Amino acid sequence: MIFRRGVIAAIFLLAGTSISNAEIIAPENVTIVDGEVAMSLTGSAGNAEAGATVFGNKKLGNCLACHANKDMIKQLFHGDVGPEMDGVADRWEPQQLRAILVNSKAVFGDETVMPGFYSLEVGQDVRKDLIGKTILSAEQIEDVIAYLSTLKE
Structure with a gap:
């Protein structure tokens, strides 16, 4: 009886997952x-705490490599290639931040060094195992937007 309930719960869980995945907008x-992406990539708002983790993690967004951020002052090696993130929520609307994160080159032009985190337009000489993949997932993009939206002057 317990096994049967577990199987039924797993089926409902998988069904819920597929429904939510159907709401995700594919990068293409x-x-x-x-300069805007009006709709959430996932159909819902992100999690600011998870977004802060993505922002500061060198193996995920690695945003600190280029952007100083007083909110993460305890982390080392803030870059100065891009603008400071302090007050970013006062300068950009969430739909504008979404466009910048998705494909900064479409917003700022080809000269920007910022990568498109949810784009398949990744340039030349990409490792074969990364072809057809985005740097961040749709959920991670929405999480970073939620986090950046907390950074006000």
Whole structure:
């Protein structure tokens, strides 16, 4: 009886997962209009705490490599290639931040060194195991947007 309940729960869990995955906008289907991506990539708002983890993690977003951020002052090696993140929520709307994170080159032009974190347009000489993959997932993008939205002056 316990096994049967577990199987039924697993089926419902998997069904829920597939429904939520159906809401995710695939990278090739994201549209940037006037420097904005209006809709959430996942159909829901992100988690700011998870976004802070992605932002500061060198194996995920590695955003600190280019952007100083007083909110993470205890972490070492803040970069100065990109703008400071202090007050970013006062300068950009979430839909603008989403476009920048998805594909910064579509917003700022090809000269920007910022990668497109949810784009398949990754340039030349990509490792074969990374072809067709994004740097961050749709959920991670939404989490970073939620975190950046907390950074006000």
